[in-house]
Amino acid sequence: MNLRPLTTLTIGALVAGALATTGHAQAPVRPAATPKWLDAYREPASRLIGAAMVDNFAWQRLATLTDTIGNRLSGTPELDRAIEWATAEMKKDGLENVHTEPVTVPHWVRGRESAEIVEPAHHQIAMLGLGDSVGTPAGGIQAEAIVVRNYQELEAAGSRVRGRIVVYNVPFTDYDRTRPYRSDGPSRAAQLGALGSLVRAIGPAGLRLPHTGGLNYSANAPKIPAAAISSEDADRLQRMSDRGDRIVLRLQMEAHFDPDASSANVVGEIRGREKPDEFVVIGGHIDSWDVGAGASDDGGGIVATWEALRLMKNLGLRPRRTVRVVLWTNEENGGRGGQAYRDAHKAELAKTVMMLEADSGLFRPVSIAVTANDTARNTIRTITSLLKNIEADAVTPGGGGSDIGPSVAAGNIPAVSYEGTGDYFLLHHTNADTVDKIAPVDVSRAAAAIAVVSYVVADMPQRLGVSAE
Amino acid sequence: MNLRPLTTLTIGALVAGALATTGHAQAPVRPAATPKWLDAYREPASRLIGAAMVDNFAWQRLATLTDTIGNRLSGTPELDRAIEWATAEMKKDGLENVHTEPVTVPHWVRGRESAEIVEPAHHQIAMLGLGDSVGTPAGGIQAEAIVVRNYQELEAAGSRVRGRIVVYNVPFTDYDRTRPYRSDGPSRAAQLGALGSLVRAIGPAGLRLPHTGGLNYSANAPKIPAAAISSEDADRLQRMSDRGDRIVLRLQMEAHFDPDASSANVVGEIRGREKPDEFVVIGGHIDSWDVGAGASDDGGGIVATWEALRLMKNLGLRPRRTVRVVLWTNEENGGRGGQAYRDAHKAELAKTVMMLEADSGLFRPVSIAVTANDTARNTIRTITSLLKNIEADAVTPGGGGSDIGPSVAAGNIPAVSYEGTGDYFLLHHTNADTVDKIAPVDVSRAAAAIAVVSYVVADMPQRLGVSAE
16 A cells, blocks of 8 residues: 555544535524525535545555456456456445446457667667557567647758658647647648657656557558657657758567457446336446556546445445446547447446546546536535535536447536646556555545445436426 | 747846946945955856856757767767867867866666566556666576565565565655665665666656656665666555556566776866865766756756856956866766876865855756855855845755765765756656756856955855855
8 A cells, every 4th residue: 555645634623524514413504595305415515525534445446457357458358357356346346237238349458569769879769659659560660750730840940851750859748739739649640651750758758768649541642550659758759850960760669459359348337226127327447558558547536436326335325326337348449339328228328327438537626517507517516515614515517428429418417526636647658657646535535536426316206407497 | 059938038137237246337236144355256256147147058058968978877879979079179268278088987887677467457657777787698587576656665565575476665755765765675675676766857847748757776785686666656556556456567678787988077176276286176077967958957057067167268267266167977876086186186175165066957046055164154155245246145954965975975075066957856766857948048047156255255255154254
């Protein structure tokens, strides 16, 4: 165990805070701004928060997953083992209707890989091939580099790109702004005749820590091998380029696709006591890239959402509607789990009152992001007032997630996400995405917050988004 | 180039500050506490500070060394190239008496190496063999692990250590307290019959970043192979041990010694105008471990001390005594450069008035550490009052360094070191010890501070440590 300093203290303070808010000896104090219907949920919320905060069960479960299975790329035995393990554990938890739903997934294989500077002086580059990249010919490719800071510089280089390996040295600002150089950069370079593409890792500058991640080849360019390199190596190449050095790189990648494989989404439920055919669906993705341990991306998300159901079960809280947890497969390189869920549950989408995804880290500060109509958003705000003392009461726009995306779009379903970005993009898709980076209290907080929001939305008389009056 | 945010601004502010202190238009203001003799040095100090702060020459030199030669372990062609390059560059700078002094050095070779968890579930460990370690047999060793947090736990394990691989999971507190587990841990484990030794990397928790470094085999135990592992992997092994898992590890290392090799200390001087046979000797070590680029350890130290002489030369400042820069070889695994210097310069030690080493990083906050009599310490304090505006005026005890150590001890010479520890131990002996971590202004500040202290000590009428009155 690797309790961060103050974690135990923090938990103590949080529990004390939660109990103070919901103290048994005193009459509940209703904040002026919250409607009367919420009062019925103060007691179950206090029990969910207390049960989540009193121990580190969820963090320990995450540690077990990431230590004894590790990372879980689509098509690997590790993902199969994780699916079997989660199914068995859900049954042990006493969740209902626990089952898997088959999904056929791609199976990309990294193989051995390396990148090095050959001229002006030999240097081994810290690299990770990009997910779904093609490999190099068996002997690798060796070519002069051209270093660019953005697409403008690439386009300006024009015909000088032909026969070169393009190095995108794009400083990280945020994920949405820099990711396109990873996903589209290889084909943009190939359109100009490049032989390979290297991209400065999409994340804050680390410690020789490349970030992998998927690419999207476009149809109108040859597929060229592509990899991420550490910020240090990108800086080094930039300095060499600025000095006018002739830079020669060598890239070797065995990356390729094996035939599609069988995989599955894992499903567990607390069946609704009055409207079992209406659903609150929550979850994250069980697959990960083939590096690190997939702890923040997305072991934490699946464990925290799953824990929400375990807490309800343990406390005997059975809401009006069904709460379902789904551990989607193949989020990282295909999204086929989310698509398969939409297709398999088409008939239920109209009766799904909310979907929630946790795939943005569990770090502080936390927010509950919502994409829904004003009524729904206000209701979520009302519910999260119960989460003030565990610092999870911020509600922001932009709720969603790649696994819930297909269903949300097809069913026009209110979309919620648990957002705790913090160090997420420092660790994202790297070998350092391990459980030691996650404080136990952060998993407990996420489980508590998700449990309270899911339980109340599943239980309240009015459907989320429909006015109570 | 990778200017950190604010670096340019910082430089501007620092230069402005330095100029304000030494402004030509105003009569110099002597702080009440400083003696009159210092006044003669305000003008040369202002010129040294201004020249150091006006550009990034020293940082660019460090970038060139680390980019185009990279790391420089004793016995490697890279160290040879660095020595040739430094000698040629010193001559170009116009330093005097530039030459090399031969040193025979050990040649440890890392070879291929790996460590993995075999049971309870396969996992590749991020590792670096410890410097001077023996290798494993060709097929590697595979054995059950025993995880301990300190020597007490090791001793308590007693006969259970036999036939195992010991994992020292010692949380990093500071270098002096945790380093013994790296240097002495292998033999302590071997005395109890261990087959191999792994140590949690000696440094703050990183991002899958092991720290290498030397070990010392004791004569009364078999030499067993030893490596450092990342903090994440040490945590993982601790958790597995805490769960009661049977842990099986596999260690493969090709580490060995090749025959001793020829190397050299690099020497350059500004000859003294009155007492050329009295010396102020400053420097750092030109060798490094075989990982990263040896930027903070100790490229920064050699470039900053060398720059002090270049600045004097460019400004036409020739002090009373000789100022000599030495780039010592083989600090990391033998210390033979420092010993050879002591032996080759035996006759000069009595006439060496101060030795200064820069081998503790150039990060802020900075201090000038001094081991000398009170008179000398007070004089250094007086001189560093000129460095207040570049935030290099703190004087602390404990000056010294492994390269100057042998001479300082033999000649009872006042020992000074430039200390800028900051992130030093996060990067120390890792693949992340690269120039991008060092702000250009920090190299300029170090060069300015070292130049001013060295120049004044070399020039002042009284010998350092002898009262002026």
